[in-house]
Amino acid sequence: xxxxxxxxxxxxxxxxxxxxxxxxxxxxxxxxxxxxxxxxxxxxxxxxxxxxxxxxxxxxxxxxxxxxxxxxxxxxxxxxxxxxxxxxxxxxxxxxxxxxxxxxxxxxxxxxxxxxxxxxxxxxxxxxxxxxxxxxxxxxxxxxxxxxxxxxxxxxxxxxxxxxxxxxxxxxxxxxxxxxxxxxxxxxxxxxxxxxxxxxxxxxxxxxxxxxxxxxxxxxxxxxxxxxxxxxxxxxxxxxxxxxxxxxxxxxxxxxxxxxxxxxxxxxxxxxxxxxxxxxxxxxxxxxxxxxxxxxxxxxxxxxx
Amino acid sequence: xxxxxxxxxxxxxxxxxxxxxxxxxxxxxxxxxxxxxxxxxxxxxxxxxxxxxxxxxxxxxxxxxxxxxxxxxxxxxxxxxxxxxxxxxxxxxxxxxxxxxxxxxxxxxxxxxxxxxxxxxxxxxxxxxxxxxxxxxxxxxxxxxxxxxxxxxxxxxxxxxxxxxxxxxxxxxxxxxxxxxxxxxxxxxxxxxxxxxxxxxxxxxxxxxxxxxxxxxxxxxxxxxxxxxxxxxxxxxxxxxxxxxxxxxxxxxxxxxxxxxxxxxxxxxxxxxxxxxxxxxxxxxxxxxxxxxxxxxxxxxxxxxxxxxxxxxxxxxxxxxxxxxxxxxxxxxxxxxxxxxxxxxxxxxxxxxxxxxxx
Ligand SMILES: Nc1ncnc2c1ncn2[C@@H]1O[C@H](COP(=O)(O)OP(=O)(O)OP(=O)(O)O)[C@@H](O)[C@H]1O
Ligand SMILES: [Mg+2]
Numbered sequence: 001x002x003x004x005x006x007x008x009x010x011x012x013x014x015x016x017x018x019x020x021x022x023x024x025x026x027x028x029x030x031x032x033x034x035x036x037x038x039x040x041x042x043x044x045x046x047x048x049x050x051x052x053x054x055x056x057x058x059x060x061x062x063x064x065x066x067x068x069x070x071x072x073x074x075x076x077x078x079x080x081x082x083x084x085x086x087x088x089x090x091x092x093x094x095x096x097x098x099x100x101x102x103x104x105x106x107x108x109x110x111x112x113x114x115x116x117x118x119x120x121x122x123x124x125x126x127x128x129x130x131x132x133x134x135x136x137x138x139x140x141x142x143x144x145x146x147x148x149x150x151x152x153x154x155x156x157x158x159x160x161x162x163x164x165x166x167x168x169x170x171x172x173x174x175x176x177x178x179x180x181x182x183x184x185x186x187x188x189x190x191x192x193x194x195x196x197x198x199x200x201x202x203x204x205x206x207x208x209x210x211x212x213x214x215x216x217x218x219x220x221x222x223x224x225x226x227x228x229x230x231x232x233x234x235x236x237x238x239x240x241x242x243x244x245x246x247x248x249x250x251x252x253x254x255x256x257x258x259x260x261x262x263x264x265x266x267x268x269x270x271x272x273x274x275x276x277x278x279x280x281x282x283x284x285x286x287x288x289x290x291x292x293x294x295x296x297x298x299x300x301x302x303x304x305x
Numbered sequence: 306x307x308x309x310x311x312x313x314x315x316x317x318x319x320x321x322x323x324x325x326x327x328x329x330x331x332x333x334x335x336x337x338x339x340x341x342x343x344x345x346x347x348x349x350x351x352x353x354x355x356x357x358x359x360x361x362x363x364x365x366x367x368x369x370x371x372x373x374x375x376x377x378x379x380x381x382x383x384x385x386x387x388x389x390x391x392x393x394x395x396x397x398x399x400x401x402x403x404x405x406x407x408x409x410x411x412x413x414x415x416x417x418x419x420x421x422x423x424x425x426x427x428x429x430x431x432x433x434x435x436x437x438x439x440x441x442x443x444x445x446x447x448x449x450x451x452x453x454x455x456x457x458x459x460x461x462x463x464x465x466x467x468x469x470x471x472x473x474x475x476x477x478x479x480x481x482x483x484x485x486x487x488x489x490x491x492x493x494x495x496x497x498x499x500x501x502x503x504x505x506x507x508x509x510x511x512x513x514x515x516x517x518x519x520x521x522x523x524x525x526x527x528x529x530x531x532x533x534x535x536x537x538x539x540x541x542x543x544x545x546x547x548x549x550x551x552x553x554x555x556x557x558x559x560x561x562x563x564x565x566x567x568x569x570x571x572x573x574x575x576x577x578x579x580x581x582x583x584x585x586x587x588x589x590x591x592x593x594x595x596x597x598x599x600x601x602x603x604x605x606x607x608x609x610x611x612x613x614x615x616x617x618x619x620x621x622x623x624x625x626x627x628x629x630x631x632x633x634x635x636x637x638x639x640x641x642x643x644x645x646x647x648x649x650x651x652x653x654x655x656x657x658x659x660x661x662x663x664x
Contacts, residue, residue, distance in 0.1 A: 060424070060427075060428055062424060062427070062662060062663050063662065081431055081432070081433075081659075082431030082432045083431070084431075085427075085428060085429075085430075085431035086431055088428070089428075090424070090428040092421070092424050092425070092428075094421055096420060096421035096422045096424070096425055097422070097425075098316055098422050098425075099316075099420070100315060100316060100318060101312065101315060101316060105312060105315065108308050108312065109308070109309065109312050109426070109429075110429050111308070112306070112308040112309045112312070112439075113309070113426055113429040113430040113436065114429040114430065114431075117429070149425070152425070152429070156429065
């Protein structure tokens with residue numbers, strides 16, 4: 001598949017280097033280095049206040065970095081905003097629509113603001129969802145408004161999609177459907193997507209990379225598969241050989257404390273299970289990986305009692 | 306661009322409709338008042354004679370029927386002119402342009418920031434300036450024709466109130482009528498959307514703009530007279546002003562007076578000079594009621610020789626005025642100043658919209 005423009009698979013669609021953003025005393029992003037390869041779908045996961053939204057807003061030139069910067073398809077959005085934003089489709093965390101304008105008028109507005117906006121594409125998407133085009137946007141349900149936001153973002157046919165919690169307002173069916181649309185868009189247009197979420201299970205079907213943000217720092221940034229394979233979970237404190245502890249957290253059911261371990265690089269993940277006699281380590285799910293890193297971000301693992 | 310202008314009106318439809326109604330309503334009210342005055346057909350000489358004949362002095366003969374009728378008509382004319390509804394129209398004409406500009410200007414950026422729609426548009430367009438430009442253009446395209454209609458209606462109203470004046474060669478109410486209203490509205494519009502862009506909030510922008518605009522409007526004429534028009538003033542003699550003719554008294558902007566003697570400015574004490582040089586003339590004997598008819602022109606004499614002085618040796622007040630004939634120059638100058646202010650505010654908004662956070 002030929003890709004237009006500067007990026008091709010293997011190059012970076014989005015790069016943050018040494019990116020720091022402070023709000024007065026509050027450090028939202030602390031020297032973040034992150035690379036989102038072109039053609040990938042990256043889940044940006046982290047707890048409330050981790051800095052996910054801030055990172056995305058810096059990419060949209062809504063925030064000015066205090067140090068470092070980002071490049072969107074090789075363009076610094078703060079310096080060359082129009083050029084950078086032409087390549088980006090964006091969905092804000094809180095869906096906002098123009099009161100008093102109909103759904104169709106939102107598409108007209110998008111077309112008048114963004115050269116190359118594909119209104120037909122957006123219209124088809126909304127049709128499929130049964131959202132009437134002549135309905136006033138402020139009378140849409142929360143999820144429908146979010147769908148409108150998505151349709152507008154996808155209608156730009158932008159090469160890079162920055163989606164801030166796009167699933168938060170959608171029903172389970174709509175989530176499935178959205179993920180499918182996203183994957184189709186990525187495949188057919190060769191787009192790149194970065195979508196933030198609190199809940200990794202929501203996005204793991206759609207993503208091929210995982211970036212964990214905690215306390216303004218990148219805790220983990222790797223392909224999804226690698227994240228699964230290089231981490232193990234144990235109940236007790238005894239590590240799999242050569243592994244380093246990441247963090248401890250309350251297990252399912254709240255009875256036990258689980259510890260996440262990161263296997264030494266080069267370890268064959270296939271040989272890891274049941275490494276020692278009497279010692280059991282489990283394969284870590286993505287959720288466990290995220291929990292482990294988030295617990296590490298807090299500095300202390302959760303203790304029972 | 307057309308789409309975006311149209312969508313701007315839809316988005317701000319309440320403001321758009323309110324402004325259109327206020328402007329058209331006010332223009333209609335001014336025209337109705339003008340019609341009421343015009344349809345009385347009061348002869349000009351009745352208006353002129355009536356001005357000086359408020360009362361009939363005791364012992365004076367009763368007015369003849371024609372004069373009486375003339376005075377009654379002038380009185381009725383004056384009742385409409387000074388009535389509540391005409392006064393209301395005059396007041397609205399002074400402040401409606403400000404309200405129109407403020408009401409449309411306040412939400413244009415601020416509401417988008419408040420309701421979180423700014424990121425939606427700013428993400429789509431890349432150039433926030435182009436985005437703002439289309440909204441501002443929508444405002445201008447709405448305000449200019451409407452205010453022009455109001456301004457022209459106000460001119461008609463003014464001409465009806467002062468049938469003896471040429472409203473385009475006279476400064477009566479000149480800041481509240483005619484084309485300058487367009488520039489008042491534009492200045493209020495630009496100032497308010499700039500405030501909205503800076504503050505990111507509709508209500509505070511609206512309130513601050515109200516205070517600032519009304520202050521500027523309230524002090525405009527005094528400020529113009531003192532700082533801007535003063536250097537352009539030309540001299541006329543006091544006599545010309547004192548002898549009431551519509552041309553000299555109503556038409557000009559009287560800026561200041563100085564005393565002249567021998568064709569040069571004179572800084573002596575005029576009252577003291579009068580005491581010394583004026584010879585009081587008691588001409589006639591009192592009439593039956595004890596009333597002494599006027600003493601005629603004062604006579605100035607040299608106290609040493611008791612010889613009358615030539616007019617050039619008498620200190621004379623000289624009025625410095627902006628002549629009514631310069632009406633259009635003054636209107637263009639003041640409109641230009643308002644436009645300059647609008648552009649200044651606009652530049653602030655266009656610079657700031659590019660830098661501000663979308664919330
Ligand atoms: N404009 C702002 N002024 C002050 N602090 C801010 C501002 N925006 C963000 N922050 C702070 O920066 C930190 C990161 O916020 P951010 O919105 O990026 O988190 P997030 O990861 O998106 O969280 P959530 O999952 O709740 O959306 C938070 O502590 C937040 O309070
Ligand atoms: Mg967020």
